[in-house]
Amino acid sequence: MIYLFGYTKTILFSKIENMPEMACQIFLNAKNALMDEMKSSIRKFLALTKMTRDEFADLCGVSKSQVDKWLSTVPIPRARQRLIIRIMKEEYAKQARLAQTKNPNSIHVPVTPQKYEKFRNEAERHGLTVPEWASEALDALSSIKSRS
Template sequence: MDDHDDLKNRIRQFLKDMEMSREIFAQLCGVSKKQVDKWFSYLPIPKARQRVIERIMMEEYGRRRPSEQDTDMDIIEILVPRNRYDHVRKTADIHGMTVQEWASRSLLALSSVPHHDL
């Protein structure tokens, strides 16, 4: 197996691990889904794009990891401005939750809001 096939196999595993569609992967890579489909079928991935893909996979694996307490849950890392953290903590407290619980429920609720592609 050459390096190119190895990369394609690692991308396939990455998509499976992340439960990520080719559409979302294409957006992260800055290309169309059609381009990603071509990479998987016959077209070589350009060297410059390979480096981008490697970085994307490394960053995504780093941001998202399985929860040890609940195998159906993943842990993600989010950034919160230092000057807003107390407000976030107080809001979570009002709802009787930890910051992590409140953030998780808020993200899940927001991801359920219908949206339209522009």
Template sequence: MTDFRDQLKSFLREKGEDRDWLAARMGVSKKTVDNWFSKKPIPEKKQKLLRELMEKEQQPKQVEISMDFTPEQLEMIRQAAALRGETPGEWCERAIKALTAVSVALNDYHRLGGKGG
């Protein structure tokens, strides 16, 4: 079984967060979090809270978004949705998720030293 520290490291990587973020969420200093990633044992109570945080953060968040469209834009969305067998709301949700993925990929590219064009 994977060591809890490895699970915690993977969680932070997947979230795109760092030890400062984790310290703030847990109400401890960054030095305490650094100690958790060294070979010092993580107290059981803190492990329980960390597991709860990891579980909570991995649950999808429901967000309601309201946007205004011109009649022409709305008609284009309706047509595009119909072509895919989706409702306009489903089409918009998929489009927003795709745009978010592109944005994350671009942020990663720039963070890793890529050059924009």
């Protein structure tokens, strides 16, 4: 204990001693938030693509029960996360190509689940669906005069 002008500094030292624990907790909270975001992205992906967990498990090279565990409490290994992100991008692109052949007068832009959620929120704010909002946004952008 150090005395400085009659005041003890034990509070300061106890806070410093707890700093590694606090830093560790902050790191774990951030890591858990990222994991929750990943799991949420997978759930949205499965819903948007109408893919079953069995089909998703086959693409990931694991069992359906492993996918079930990932979507509950078991952390997804980093290597599997990278694989899952690649699978989701490829599947979104595949669905966009399929939709393009069904309707050649449409535009399909693959986006991450996070961006889609952002677009959905903005569209909802305007009382529109995502395709309606995107169409209006593109129309507004095409009306901007070019400087050249």
